[in-house]
Amino acid sequence: LVYFITPTYRRPTQLLDLVQVSQSIQHDKATYWIVVEDASHGSKRVRDLLERSGMLFAHLAVNSPEAPKKLSKQKMKAMNAPRGVLQRNLGIDTVESLGVPGVIYFGDDDNKYDARLMEAIRYSRGVGIFSVGFRAEALYCRCKVDPMTGKVTGTTNRWFKNKVNYAMDMAGFCVNSELVREKHARFLQDSPPGKIEHMFLQQLVEDVTDMEPLLNNCTLIYSWHVKTVVGKPPKPKDSWDPAWKQIRPGV
Amino acid sequence: LVYFITPTYRRPTQLLDLVQVSQSIQHDKATYWIVVEDASHGSKRVRDLLERSGMLFAHLAVNSPEAPKKLSKQKMKAMNAPRGVLQRNLGIDTVESLGVPGVIYFGDDDNKYDARLMEAIRYSRGVGIFSVGFRAEALYCRCKVDPMTGKVTGTTNRWFKNKVNYAMDMAGFCVNSELVREKHARFLQDSPPGKIEHMFLQQLVEDVTDMEPLLNNCTLIYSWHVKTVVGKPPKPKDSWDPAWKQIRPGV
Numbered sequence: 142l143v144y145f146i147t148p149t150y151r152r153p154t155q156l157l158d159l160v161q162v163s164q165s166i167q168h169d170k171a172t173y174w175i176v177v178e179d180a181s182h183g184s185k186r187v188r189d190l191l192e193r194s195g196m197l198f199a200h201l202a203v204n205s206p207e208a209p210k211k212l213s214k215q216k217m218k219a220m221n222a223p224r225g226v227l228q229r230n231l232g233i234d235t236v237e238s239l240g241v242p243g244v245i246y247f248g249d250d251d252n253k254y255d256a257r258l259m260e261a262i263r264y265s266r267g268v269g270i271f272s273v274g275f276r277a278e279a280l281y282c283r284c285k286v287d288p289m290t291g292k293v294t295g296t297t298n299r300w301f302k303n304k305v306n307y308a309m310d311m312a313g314f315c316v317n318s319e320l321v322r323e324k325h326a327r328f329l330q331d332s333p334p335g336k337i338e339h340m341f342l343q344q345l346v347e348d349v350t351d352m353e354p355l356l357n358n359c360t361l362i363y364s365w366h367v368k369t370v371v372g373k374p375p376k377p378k379d380s381w382d383p384a385w386k387q388i389r390p391g392v
Numbered sequence: 393l394v395y396f397i398t399p400t401y402r403r404p405t406q407l408l409d410l411v412q413v414s415q416s417i418q419h420d421k422a423t424y425w426i427v428v429e430d431a432s433h434g435s436k437r438v439r440d441l442l443e444r445s446g447m448l449f450a451h452l453a454v455n456s457p458e459a460p461k462k463l464s465k466q467k468m469k470a471m472n473a474p475r476g477v478l479q480r481n482l483g484i485d486t487v488e489s490l491g492v493p494g495v496i497y498f499g500d501d502d503n504k505y506d507a508r509l510m511e512a513i514r515y516s517r518g519v520g521i522f523s524v525g526f527r528a529e530a531l532y533c534r535c536k537v538d539p540m541t542g543k544v545t546g547t548t549n550r551w552f553k554n555k556v557n558y559a560m561d562m563a564g565f566c567v568n569s570e571l572v573r574e575k576h577a578r579f580l581q582d583s584p585p586g587k588i589e590h591m592f593l594q595q596l597v598e599d600v601t602d603m604e605p606l607l608n609n610c611t612l613i614y615s616w617h618v619k620t621v622v623g624k625p626p627k628p629k630d631s632w633d634p635a636w637k638q639i640r641p642g643v
């Protein structure tokens with residue numbers, strides 16, 4: 142079983158992004174989708190989409206600590222404040238309360254996935270890692286594997302420093318739920334900028350060589366760290382239309 | 393049968409975009425995917441993806457008139473030169489030579505689609521139109537339908553002028569292949585900027601009211617005009633890596 146944990150928040154591209162994730166993962170019959178909204182309550186639009194997916198799913202909600210009134214999402218993003226932390230942790234809580242062991246993957250709603258990803262990570266026993274398309278400004282973040290030992294030696298990410306900063310991308314690792322339970326691992330809201338993955342992984346492994354290279358020794362890319370953008374940001378004049386409420390974005 | 397015609401060209405996000413389109417349409421068993429590369433020959437990477445989709449498909453290639461040496465793709469794009477014209481026309485030629493009537497849809501590789509789109513347009517007899525998410529700077533381009541007559545009266549696109557500029561989005565209409573054959577309709581390379589859809593549609597209908605409103609009177613959005621972007625454009629230093637050739641982006 143793969144637990145696919147997706148934090149999500151309301152914005153113009155939210156449903157379109159979730160529709161894409163859903164279409165990438167819904168045909169895998171051994172994937173459990175855990176969608177956690179950054180909100181006080183789950184919304185009907187997300188629930189409808191989940192029901193339509195035909196998947197095993199959990200639909201949860203928890204607010205991020207900073208209220209949008211104090212610090213706008215744009216501001217938090219500019220600060221590179223950790224995003225989706227409480228949402229992913231609630232996802233982990235849910236996996237543990239379900240009690241069925243499986244492999245946990247953190248699949249952000251705006252990334253893109255190949256439908257073969259789940260099958261490729263399903264049998265991982267500890268922390269599995271793999272390459273991701275388009276991490277930061279690179280074409281991909283490749284994991285380096287020593288051909289002699291088959292052990293991971295690092296990544297092409299320039300911030301990578303063994304034990305000091307694993308600099309893995311959220312989309313480029315998975316972890317067995319049994320290991321997470323054993324180590325009581327959780328994401329930390331006070332992770333330094335860009336270190337949220339590192340702060341989580343260091344609770345699970347002692348060294349980068351403890352990670353298992355997946356996807357054909359990290360040579361296949363089944364996940365891409367991208368962003369969906371609209372031509373230009375919507376102007377207030379255009380975006381408000383009394384008929385908008387009658388338009389349902391396909392859900 | 394739906395003929396889904398996709399022009400495509402080589403770029404860092406090409407395969408990821410095609411994987412997404414493929415995952416959106418491949419489960420529709422009455423869709424024929426016609427992928428036309430902007431190149432002199434079809435590439436192996438696109439062919440592999442098509443074969444993997446399990447769909448009925450045609451894999452074609454034709455170069456756009458302007459060679460990249462004379463005018464770079466960036467330059468052509470800045471000029472808003474019509475893109476994908478010869479590719480879509482070759483797609484239409486192919487539909488006509490196959491000889492099986494169906495509904496033609498022009499599905500660009502970077503747009504996003506809901507898997508229910510094909511079923512929603514399959515039975516259209518003439519030109520069908522519908523709303524698209526995120527056309528230009530608006531949240532969506534909505535088609536206006538007169539509730540009394542059930543006829544299309546226009547769109548929310550500010551460039552819309554009945555008979556002068558239909559200003560439809562490529563992702564927001566479909567046309568029966570029999571009508572295209574009858575009218576010998578084709579896309580025109582010398583269309584003025586932003587008028588490529590208009591110049592095509594005016595060969596098929598006399599008036600906007602001749603178009604059939606689909607997707608629940610244009611109130612559902614099953615296609616989105618978006619763009620996939622990477623955090624920042626890849627820098628040469630990062631993007632060149634001797635191991636790149638061994639990394640296959642999941643195809």
Ligand SMILES: O=c1ccn([C@@H]2O[C@H](COP(=O)(O)OP(=O)(O)O)[C@@H](O)[C@H]2O)c(=O)[nH]1
Pocket residue numbers: 147148149150178179205214224225228248249250251
């Ligand atoms: O206020 C926010 C911002 C983001 N997210 C989610 O957290 C994940 C990562 O966010 P984002 O894609 O904005 O971060 P980036 O990819 O730029 O690091 C995504 O699944 C978002 O939907 C969230 O739940 N609340």
Ligand SMILES: O=c1ccn([C@@H]2O[C@H](COP(=O)(O)OP(=O)(O)O)[C@@H](O)[C@H]2O)c(=O)[nH]1
Pocket residue numbers: 398399400401429430456465475476479499500501502
């Ligand atoms: O040089 C080019 C540029 C674009 N396209 C294709 O034409 C369609 C429209 O291009 P694009 O998405 O760049 O245009 P926009 O959406 O910005 O109008 C897409 O399917 C592209 O893959 C092409 O075949 N050759």
Ligand SMILES: [Mn+2]
Pocket residue numbers: 249251252367368
């Ligand atoms: Mn993201």
Ligand SMILES: [Mn+2]
Pocket residue numbers: 500502503618619
């Ligand atoms: Mn486009």
